[in-house]
Amino acid sequence: MNLVVLKFGGTSVADVPQIKKIALKIKNEVDQGNKVIVVVSAMAGVTNSLIDLTKSASDKPLSSEYDVVLSTGEQVTSALLAISLDNINIKARSWLGWQVPIITDKSHGKAIIEEIKTDQILEFLKQSQVAIISGFQGISKENRISTLGRGGSDTSAVAIAASFSAQRCDIYTDVDGVYTTDPRIVKNAKKLNQITYEEMLELASQGAKVLQTRSVALAMKYNVKLRVLSSFEDLPGTSIIKEEKNMEKTEISGIAHSLNEAKITLSGVPDKPGQAAEIFGALAKYSINVDMIVQSSSINHEATDITFTIPETDLMITESTIKKIQQKIGFKKFITERNVIKISVVGNAMRTQSGIAKTMFETLANNNINIHVISTSEIKISVLISSDYYELAMRSLHSAFGLDV
Amino acid sequence: MNLVVLKFGGTSVADVPQIKKIALKIKNEVDQGNKVIVVVSAMAGVTNSLIDLTKSASDKPLSSEYDVVLSTGEQVTSALLAISLDNINIKARSWLGWQVPIITDKSHGKAIIEEIKTDQILEFLKQSQVAIISGFQGISKENRISTLGRGGSDTSAVAIAASFSAQRCDIYTDVDGVYTTDPRIVKNAKKLNQITYEEMLELASQGAKVLQTRSVALAMKYNVKLRVLSSFEDLPGTSIIKEEKNMEKTEISGIAHSLNEAKITLSGVPDKPGQAAEIFGALAKYSINVDMIVQSSSINHEATDITFTIPETDLMITESTIKKIQQKIGFKKFITERNVIKISVVGNAMRTQSGIAKTMFETLANNNINIHVISTSEIKISVLISSDYYELAMRSLHSAFGLDV
Numbered sequence: 001m002n003l004v005v006l007k008f009g010g011t012s013v014a015d016v017p018q019i020k021k022i023a024l025k026i027k028n029e030v031d032q033g034n035k036v037i038v039v040v041s042a043m044a045g046v047t048n049s050l051i052d053l054t055k056s057a058s059d060k061p062l063s064s065e066y067d068v069v070l071s072t073g074e075q076v077t078s079a080l081l082a083i084s085l086d087n088i089n090i091k092a093r094s095w096l097g098w099q100v101p102i103i104t105d106k107s108h109g110k111a112i113i114e115e116i117k118t119d120q121i122l123e124f125l126k127q128s129q130v131a132i133i134s135g136f137q138g139i140s141k142e143n144r145i146s147t148l149g150r151g152g153s154d155t156s157a158v159a160i161a162a163s164f165s166a167q168r169c170d171i172y173t174d175v176d177g178v179y180t181t182d183p184r185i186v187k188n189a190k191k192l193n194q195i196t197y198e199e200m201l202e203l204a205s206q207g208a209k210v211l212q213t214r215s216v217a218l219a220m221k222y223n224v225k226l227r228v229l230s231s232f233e234d235l236p237g238t239s240i241i242k243e244e245k246n247m248e249k250t251e252i253s254g255i256a257h258s259l260n261e262a263k264i265t266l267s268g269v270p271d272k273p274g275q276a277a278e279i280f281g282a283l284a285k286y287s288i289n290v291d292m293i294v295q296s297s298s299i300n301h302e303a304t305d306i307t308f309t310i311p312e313t314d315l316m317i318t319e320s321t322i323k324k325i326q327q328k329i330g331f332k333k334f335i336t337e338r339n340v341i342k343i344s345v346v347g348n349a350m351r352t353q354s355g356i357a358k359t360m361f362e363t364l365a366n367n368n369i370n371i372h373v374i375s376t377s378e379i380k381i382s383v384l385i386s387s388d389y390y391e392l393a394m395r396s397l398h399s400a401f402g403l404d405v
Numbered sequence: 406m407n408l409v410v411l412k413f414g415g416t417s418v419a420d421v422p423q424i425k426k427i428a429l430k431i432k433n434e435v436d437q438g439n440k441v442i443v444v445v446s447a448m449a450g451v452t453n454s455l456i457d458l459t460k461s462a463s464d465k466p467l468s469s470e471y472d473v474v475l476s477t478g479e480q481v482t483s484a485l486l487a488i489s490l491d492n493i494n495i496k497a498r499s500w501l502g503w504q505v506p507i508i509t510d511k512s513h514g515k516a517i518i519e520e521i522k523t524d525q526i527l528e529f530l531k532q533s534q535v536a537i538i539s540g541f542q543g544i545s546k547e548n549r550i551s552t553l554g555r556g557g558s559d560t561s562a563v564a565i566a567a568s569f570s571a572q573r574c575d576i577y578t579d580v581d582g583v584y585t586t587d588p589r590i591v592k593n594a595k596k597l598n599q600i601t602y603e604e605m606l607e608l609a610s611q612g613a614k615v616l617q618t619r620s621v622a623l624a625m626k627y628n629v630k631l632r633v634l635s636s637f638e639d640l641p642g643t644s645i646i647k648e649e650k651n652m653e654k655t656e657i658s659g660i661a662h663s664l665n666e667a668k669i670t671l672s673g674v675p676d677k678p679g680q681a682a683e684i685f686g687a688l689a690k691y692s693i694n695v696d697m698i699v700q701s702s703s704i705n706h707e708a709t710d711i712t713f714t715i716p717e718t719d720l721m722i723t724e725s726t727i728k729k730i731q732q733k734i735g736f737k738k739f740i741t742e743r744n745v746i747k748i749s750v751v752g753n754a755m756r757t758q759s760g761i762a763k764t765m766f767e768t769l770a771n772n773n774i775n776i777h778v779i780s781t782s783e784i785k786i787s788v789l790i791s792s793d794y795y796e797l798a799m800r801s802l803h804s805a806f807g808l809d810v
Binding site for chain 1: 421424425455458459461462463466467469470471473474477480481483484485487488489491492498499501503504548550
């Protein structure tokens with residue numbers, strides 16, 4: 001069976017006329033002799049309205065019931081798409097998470113997929129052409145509806161593609177592919193024909209909001225052939241592929257940015273073992289996502305400074321949490337800085353090419369941009385800079401790395 | 406287990422503040438030591454919006470997918486109510502039709518309940534206080550979501566009360582009970598403290614839109630103790646009860662009216678066997694609900710007139726259907742009249758008391774109201790009159806039967 005998975009995000013199914021358009025895209029795939037599994041998101045704006053509704057009922061809505069409300073968004077889209085396909089004589093039906101079933105753990109609101117049963121849908125596809133699965137949702141072993149968290153439909157699509165051993169998984173969205181950087185900021189940004197999972201992962205987690213990070217990691221794990229395409233234009237898109245060992249890359253893939261960061265420095269931290277564990281353990285309790293961590297080396301082995309970044313929205317809870325342990329840790333000052341952003345240069349080339357860090361730091365220095373914090377991974381260099389300079393930094397790095405078209 | 410079923414209609418759960426109010430009503434029942442099953446409708450207006458959405462996708466939406474869309478209305482309400490109850494420390498959860506499960510046949514959009522499994526909810530109620538079941542929906546043996554048709558939540562509530570042998574089934578709505586007639590037309594209309602199932606059935610099917618006819622029939626069949634109450638005021642409501650054999654009723658229960666009727670007369674129908682079967686068989690094919698049927702006795706056994714009423718909305722399809730068989734039937738003229746309404750006098754008293762028909766006809770005659778068609782049942786007399794006179798007819802009949810307070 002030639003099986004493909006097509007995923008359509010919220011803007012691709014924003015209203016009924018748009019749903020009818022994607023029905024035609026799906027018909028194209030069917031006409032080419034493929035069996036198709038479609039994964040849909042809620043219509044644009046619906047999920048936010050549903051969240052507002054639950055929040056108006058309670059500041060802390062029961063997470064199991066929150067999922068019952070939120071899952072209706074994808075439920076409606078999948079049925080409307082089935083109706084639209086039936087209207088153009090394509091045999092299709094909707095499959096809700098619990099009907100497939102897509103079995104998850106019971107961490108409502110951020111559930112993890114444990115297993116996807118394939119037998120019913122495979123049987124169904126023998127007779128029919130298109131199975132439409134509601135994205136973002138599943139069912140716990142307790143027989144309750146669960147949701148995967150924001151952007152979870154990408155994860156649904158990749159997990160389904162992996163479970164059904166689909167030939168490919170096409171993610172239709174409102175951009176026409178993955179770019180070297182944000183085209184709204186750098187007008188010379190160019191579309192990549194292909195990118196490796198690892199690079200995409202760094203780009204996704206660094207703020208290139210094309211694909212949910214979790215879905216990319218899953219695609220990498222199961223080697224799912226992923227493509228990002230535009231729902232609105234008929235263009236080739238970007239393929240996300242496995243790294244070829246003999247592929248001697250001479251360039252970096254892209255430049256990502258992440259806004260809404262806050263930098264925190266604890267100065268005068270007494271230099272003794274267990275301090276970092278104490279600080280970051282306290283923050284982990286509140287699920288605060290600490291990103292860049294830098295500890296200055298202490299010269300006299302007495303005191304050091306610890307700097308880290310967090311999402312700006314977590315600033316208040318971080319401050320109160322850290323101040324509670326101030327006495328225990330014994331640091332002197334708690335210093336916050338809000339107007340910072342992170343810029344990352346991403347590319348497999350770093351593994352084999354030296355000089356990338358040098359080019360990055362030189363470019364920033366030539367533009368008088370001060371670097372607050374640096375952190376690196378095998379295929380990424382990130383710097384924290386003042387947000388005043390972010391367009392300048394992105395444009396000049398894009399040019400310096402030869403990414404301008 | 407002291408188990409009660411409470412049903413809240415669309416206006417009772419119109420928005421979140423209203424849902425929070427009914428949470429308090431439910432808390433009252435819990436505080437009295439009862440276990441509670443709540444049945445909810447969709448928030449007012451939601452079902453209509455969802456219908457419009459499916460209609461915008463197709464003139465004839467797949468009925469199975471139509472049900473997938475429509476069922477989200479009750480799904481959302483039940484979860485919002487669970488959140489609101491949790492907020493005031495009442496242990497509750499939502500139960501969707503497929504979770505209970507409420508098993509129906511597969512006639513999507515107008516499904517019939519076949520069985521309600523009680524074991525899971527009984528087990529749940531041992532630990533918790535309130536089970537909130539989404540009304541109007543069930544699941545077919547094919548594992549697809551089904552809906553019961555408009556007003557189906559009343560039927561859900563009564564069927565659930567019957568299956569769980571509930572002590573009572575309270576239907577909360579936007580009126581405070583069943584009245585002798587429509588209080589918007591007859592200002593002297595008075596609320597009935599009690600009414601028999603049979604009378605309620607006639608009132609419901611004759612246009613007293615308090616309870617869905619089907620739910621009353623079901624309550625009668627299983628002897629469910631039904632009450633109609635206001636969600637908005639703390640008043641006793643109306644009990645719908647079994648007729649007591651020794652209850653010598655001396656009055657009629659109420660006067661119902663039904664607008665939007667159309668009268669059709671086929672004149673000069675050759676008087677031979679099988680003509681009625683031919684005519685009404687053709688109409689049944691299109692599910693046209695024919696109501697009053699009168700055939701004039703033919704004097705010379707040659708030709709007769711057949712008159713019947715239908716919903717005004719079915720006039721066009723009726724006309725085209727009947728004209729197709731005009732030659733076969735051989736009638737002369739197809740005469741339609743739109744400006745007619747039906748008024749019914751309902752009461753068990755008719756079984757034992759003579760003179761009710763006489764009073765009805767005399768009252769109408771005294772007011773110069775011409776009767777087009779008469780039909781009767783054991784506990785009801787209906788007349789079709791010009792719609793110009795309907796307020797006058799209702800007021801004068803209400804007074805003539807001693808129903809004015």
